[in-house]
Amino acid sequence: MIRNNQIADLFDEIADLLDLQQENPFRIRAYRNAARLLRGLQREVADMLAKGEALDELPGIGADLAGKIRDVVETGGTELLYRLRRELPHGLVELLRVPGLGPKRAKQLHDELHIASLAGLRAAAHAGKLTKIRGLGPKMQATILAATEAPPQEKRILRWRAKPVVDSLLAHLKAAPGVQQVAVAGSYRRARETVGDLDFVATAKDGAAVVAHFIAHEDVAKVLAQGATKASVQLRDGLQVDLRVVDEESYGAAMVYFTGSKAHNIAIRRLALQAKLKINEYGVFKGSKRLAGKTEDSVYKALGLPFIVPELREDRGEIAAARRLPDLVERRDLKGDLHSHTKASDGQSSLEEMVAAAQAAGLRYLAVTDHSQRLTVAHGLDRKRLERQRAQIDKLNARLKDFRVLKGIEVDILEDGKLDLPDAVLGELDLVVAAIHSHFNLAPEKQTTRLLRAMERPYFTILAHPTSRLIGEREGCRFDMDRIIKAAAARGCFLELNAQPERLDLTDIHCQAARAAGVLVSIGSDAHRPADLDFLAYGIGQARRGWLSAEDVLNTRPLSRLLPLLKRTMG
DNA sequence: GCCGTTTTCGGCCCGACTGTTTTCAGTCG
Numbered sequence A: 001m002i003r004n005n006q007i008a009d010l011f012d013e014i015a016d017l018l019d020l021q022q023e024n025p026f027r028i029r030a031y032r033n034a035a036r037l038l039r040g041l042q043r044e045v046a047d048m049l050a051k052g053e054a055l056d057e058l059p060g061i062g063a064d065l066a067g068k069i070r071d072v073v074e075t076g077g078t079e080l081l082y083r084l085r086r087e088l089p090h091g092l093v094e095l096l097r098v099p100g101l102g103p104k105r106a107k108q109l110h111d112e113l114h115i116a117s118l119a120g121l122r123a124a125a126h127a128g129k130l131t132k133i134r135g136l137g138p139k140m141q142a143t144i145l146a147a148t149e150a151p152p153q154e155k156r157i158l159r160w161r162a163k164p165v166v167d168s169l170l171a172h173l174k175a176a177p178g179v180q181q182v183a184v185a186g187s188y189r190r191a192r193e194t195v196g197d198l199d200f201v202a203t204a205k206d207g208a209a210v211v212a213h214f215i216a217h218e219d220v221a222k223v224l225a226q227g228a229t230k231a232s233v234q235l236r237d238g239l240q241v242d243l244r245v246v247d248e249e250s251y252g253a254a255m256v257y258f259t260g261s262k263a264h265n266i267a268i269r270r271l272a273l274q275a276k277l278k279i280n281e282y283g284v285f286k287g288s289k290r291l292a293g294k295t296e297d298s299v300y301k302a303l304g305l306p307f308i309v310p311e312l313r314e315d316r317g318e319i320a321a322a323r324r325l326p327d328l329v330e331r332r333d334l335k336g337d338l339h340s341h342t343k344a345s346d347g348q349s350s351l352e353e354m355v356a357a358a359q360a361a362g363l364r365y366l367a368v369t370d371h372s373q374r375l376t377v378a379h380g381l382d383r384k385r386l387e388r389q390r391a392q393i394d395k396l397n398a399r400l401k402d403f404r405v406l407k408g409i410e411v412d413i414l415e416d417g418k419l420d421l422p423d424a425v426l427g428e429l430d431l432v433v434a435a436i437h438s439h440f441n442l443a444p445e446k447q448t449t450r451l452l453r454a455m456e457r458p459y460f461t462i463l464a465h466p467t468s469r470l471i472g473e474r475e476g477c478r479f480d481m482d483r484i485i486k487a488a489a490a491r492g493c494f495l496e497l498n499a500q501p502e503r504l505d506l507t508d509i510h511c512q513a514a515r516a517a518g519v520l521v522s523i524g525s526d527a528h529r530p531a532d533l534d535f536l537a538y539g540i541g542q543a544r545r546g547w548l549s550a551e552d553v554l555n556t557r558p559l560s561r562l563l564p565l566l567k568r569t570m571g
Numbered sequence B: 001g002c003c004g005t006t007t008t009c010g011g012c013c014c015g016a017c018t019g020t021t022t023t024c025a026g027t028c029g
Helices: A004-020 A025-040 A045-050 A063-075 A079-087 A103-113 A118-126 A138-149 A159-174 A207-215 A248-259 A262-274 A296-302 A351-360 A383-399 A444-456 A481-491 A508-517 A530-545 A559-569
Strands: A179-184 A197-204 A220-226 A230-235 A240-246 A278-280 A283-286 A289-292 A365-368 A404-407 A410-412 A433-435 A494-498 A521-524
Touching: A004 A025, A004 A063, A004 A079, A004 A103, A025 A063, A045 A063, A103 A118, A118 A138, A159 A179, A159 A197, A159 A207, A159 A240, A159 A530, A179 A248, A197 A207, A197 A248, A207 A220, A207 A230, A207 A240, A240 A248, A248 A262, A248 A278, A248 A283, A248 A289, A248 A296, A262 A278, A283 A296, A289 A296, A351 A365, A351 A383, A351 A530, A383 A404, A444 A481, A481 A494, A481 A508, A494 A508, A494 A530, A508 A521, A508 A530, A521 A530
Parallel strands: A197 A240, A365 A404, A410 A433, A494 A521
Antiparallel strands: A179 A197, A220 A230, A230 A240, A278 A283, A283 A289
């Protein structure tokens, strides 16, 4: 079965090739929009087709694109793509990755110098042939040469990894001469799980002075562009950072504009056009009159919308639903954590240390869920060791005030869907968190059956890190998430949003689906040491992107309301 | 290629910066 992401890759390739042919830009955009839609879709289109569902109901997909999607699902490709690949060498697409080279210049290089790959470009640059191209001066040639020697890797980094950089740059910018306001925008502000670059917005009377201060930051390796109101730099670690300086009257408009997402911006711009207004990074205008722009609130208001929080700005229905958006969950709503480890398995800290950390983090309960016996690498617990831990927890609970340690386990879901410990053992616990740690690559139908079987066990509370993906490292297991969510709703059990920054599993899209089905999501830190409780903040970010309110999250409930819900799943 | 409370045709987001220009095209976000 071909996945949405693979289809999206092919559509992006079609868009690149059409771009090189200088096709109608709006036709190209249609393919890029379709690719983006596919990447953000909750369900696999292959499944939808198998169930006989119409694809042209999807926004931006008409009869033609629906047909091409069907082609790709059924045959792995589509005639247009094959034709374009025959007409243009595939290597030309590589050239588009070189900074400063767009479709026009890439095509020109191909037509005039017969360059058809990065290797060809490098050879031509070394031979000094590029001077023949009108518009390619010495500077561009140097850029191209550098890019072909060390091809730019457009690697997205985990949002978590970007945090120290963001903090450092914010502090630096706040010290810029004459600067008034400074904020981070872009996908970082939208709490996307990974970021490709960082965007900052500042206000000041003298933009050039702020720009000059910005590029003097100690981590700046290269200045890519520098003007009176904006600059782009590359940091030593390769991360690109953009700064835009506007005056105070435009701060809100600039924040909206640079927070994105691009799709959200296009959607609100369309809305503005319908109202005969113009929106850009300076404000909302009627003719030349500025109606709004100082605050984000004013910008949305001028468009007839209430404020939309950054995490929702993905053009996934937030504009149509703007008047009835959920009040999103916040970190302070969390009353406890239902997934943690101790030294008993692969954690690094004692039970007491973990509990103290949970108390310090403002929580009122913590479920200790060490691994089960099958996971020998993690020193998983067998029946006897689990019994000892239970006794230890009972003793500790007797001493604790206003805090409760819940007895749990992160039990392995075996290949056949059985759980790694007998029901009699699991039934003694407060909750059972179950997860896949092996056989990630079962065929989707088998994987679905495996999970459904596990969920049918009498003591099954939470499906932990449901897909077991590791962002950028390991694709998630393939299974029918739709059926799992439906089964969880029917069974009255829960799905975890694992808050480890490299997991964030469920995804935002799956959270939205769980919410729609009325399945409560448990935001679990999966902490292996006290500091890991900070991961909860990343889980919250993802939950907010998934439209979850406090009510949609299991562990926002105080113990008195939580226990009956857990009990319901425990036989 | 998509889409429709002005429209089934004629729209489709728009401004800053760079490099190489003598007034602007290409790229980028």
